[in-house]
């Protein structure tokens with residue numbers, strides 16, 4: 527269970543997070559949405575330890591992760607993918623997954639025991655590409671490798687930052703089914719950020735909506751879309767200036 531309580535962060539004069547809170551339970555798929563600049567990536571960065579919040583607290587399964595750094599968070603079971611793919615481009619596909627697995631084996635022996643790298647590569651359609659440098663893969667395969675690598679960490683929390691960006695409808699549907707498979711097989715808490723609202727609504731049990739650094743609504747997907755503040759942010763955006 528991830529619990530984020532009243533986290534704040536400023537960059538110069540910009541308040542990127544204003545006492546943002548959210549929770550995500552094991553086996554749950556939470557959609558984190560909001561307009562550009564709402565603070566979604568900043569919140570994910572705080573949860574994954576790449577930036578230190580000024581106030582608030584972040585715990586995973588009761589362990590305090592607040593400001594503990596990316597390596598500590600990864601070892602505690604936080605895995606993520608990035609808006610702009612960040613693979614080890616010169617390492618092979620298999621080596622990318624192995625690096626994560628080695629981290630998992632060092633600190634999460636129970637989870638590591640359940641991970642089979644060959645099966646993971648096959649599951650994500652990467653078995654025939656295992657010895658190819660990651661940087662030479664087509665875009666869709668790089669996206670799948672990022673997810674396979676995140677799963678090799680044996681995560682308790684998986685955060686996917688714009689996983690459907692650049693995918694066509696068929697690829698998005700396949701991705702949604704793969705994420706549902708992760709819920710079934712791994713049972714981790716999953717947070718998905720995406721601007722593709724059809725993808726988000728189809729996939730997520732609950733939504734957390736941010737605007738200007740604040741969480742303005744959270745709850746079951748359908749209920750959130752009836753919230754006047756959410757309607758204002760989304761419909762307001764579509765109005766001509």
Ligand SMILES: Nc1ncnc2c1ncn2[C@@H]1O[C@H](COP(=O)(O)OP(=O)(O)OP(=O)(O)O)[C@@H](O)[C@H]1O
Nearest residue numbers: 537540541542560561562563564565566567568569
């Ligand atoms: N490293 C940084 N330095 C300065 N300002 C930053 C930094 N990172 C984020 N910001 C600012 O913080 C605010 C929140 O940005 P953030 O990237 O978290 O939004 P977002 O909801 O992820 O947006 P998008 O959907 O466009 O990715 C924005 O005003 C952004 O310009």
